[in-house]
Amino acid sequence: MSTHVENKSAEPVTVKSLNTDNPRWCAGCGDYGILMGIKRFMVDRQLQPHLTVHVSGIGCSGRAPNYINTYGVHSIHGRPITVALGLALARPDLDIFIESGDGDALSIGGNHLVHGINKNFNCVFLLFDNELYALTKSQTSPTTRKGHPTNTQPSGTYLDPLNPLTLVLGAGASFVASTADWMPDHLASTIAAAFQHKGFSFVHISQRCPHYDPNAFDYKTSSWFSFLKHEKGITPDKRLAEKTEVVEHDPTSLEGAFKYASSERRYFGLFYQNSAKACYDDILHKLRDSAEKKPRAKILDRFQI
Numbered sequence: 001m002s003t004h005v006e007n008k009s010a011e012p013v014t015v016k017s018l019n020t021d022n023p024r025w026c027a028g029c030g031d032y033g034i035l036m037g038i039k040r041f042m043v044d045r046q047l048q049p050h051l052t053v054h055v056s057g058i059g060c061s062g063r064a065p066n067y068i069n070t071y072g073v074h075s076i077h078g079r080p081i082t083v084a085l086g087l088a089l090a091r092p093d094l095d096i097f098i099e100s101g102d103g104d105a106l107s108i109g110g111n112h113l114v115h116g117i118n119k120n121f122n123c124v125f126l127l128f129d130n131e132l133y134a135l136t137k138s139q140t141s142p143t144t145r146k147g148h149p150t151n152t153q154p155s156g157t158y159l160d161p162l163n164p165l166t167l168v169l170g171a172g173a174s175f176v177a178s179t180a181d182w183m184p185d186h187l188a189s190t191i192a193a194a195f196q197h198k199g200f201s202f203v204h205i206s207q208r209c210p211h212y213d214p215n216a217f218d219y220k221t222s223s224w225f226s227f228l229k230h231e232k233g234i235t236p237d238k239r240l241a242e243k244t245e246v247v248e249h250d251p252t253s254l255e256g257a258f259k260y261a262s263s264e265r266r267y268f269g270l271f272y273q274n275s276a277k278a279c280y281d282d283i284l285h286k287l288r289d290s291a292e293k294k295p296r297a298k299i300l301d302r303f304q305i
Helices: 030-045 060-067 080-090 102-106 110-119 164-170 184-196 254-261 280-290
Strands: 052-056 071-074 095-101 123-129 175-180 200-206 225-229 245-248 266-273
Touching: 030 060, 030 123, 030 184, 030 200, 052 060, 052 080, 060 071, 060 095, 060 123, 071 080, 080 095, 080 110, 080 123, 080 280, 095 102, 102 110, 102 123, 102 164, 110 200, 123 184, 164 175, 164 200, 164 254, 164 266, 175 184, 184 200, 184 266, 254 266
Parallel strands: 052 071, 052 095, 095 123, 123 200, 175 200, 225 245, 225 266
Antiparallel strands: 175 266
16 A cells, blocks of 8 residues: 555645646647546545655656646656655655656666566656657657658668567566556556555556647547456446456466556556565565664764774
8 A cells, every 4th residue: 555644734745735737748738638637537536735846857758747736846858767766765654656758767767667567666657659750850769660761760660669568577566557648537546556556556548638649539539449348447437448358367376467468459457466576665664673783973873994
């Protein structure tokens, strides 16, 4: 479970109280929907802003902490996980969210993603995946679909894209889920499920970029994707579930998770959850608490020659 402490203040947390400056994204950007999903979840759970931290890297997703009235760190490219880990170790009482993009997380920050997953420290990691570098004006990213023309590969991208879901499942992630910016109920429910999980909760979010790639996601239809459903999973989006396939999937099955994650068809829901995996921050906190207490002046005595 999260270290969340209920809001005891007189003033309730509202979407209005969480607002800061007007977001600076292109009109129709999926980031607006993700931002609202985060705020909606915080209001539902009444998360205290002074005990909540949003950490981001570089890219369109990197601006997210600027637009949420909590503590936030707009860190350097590909390094939000290292900053968040430091916070988790120093302040285990905080609720930590990481906002990262497909380039920030899977390119320059790919090594940190692997080690963040391995350490399994307590946080919610939100991957904003619009399948290209939008902030740098439409360049090929690790998840750009093969053949799609970009400014860096005008004749079409040459390689098959990385699959974020199979990547993190293979790295040993303890929580893996997927949702989309245009599914407000499912998005908020997915963030809630990730928050409830103790450990590194990886949430992949399909995010529209109508300015540079309006055809990436057909958000007006649901024929191309399915929902995963289970009593231990995430409830399919009510608005879209009746219009598409709903598959029963036990999220404790790693084999099943790989099956749906590697499918050409898109699936949304909870792929995998392992609540028994050890958390690095818990291990270090227990070592600290059980360590012999010494005066500061004697801490380095054992290193004397």
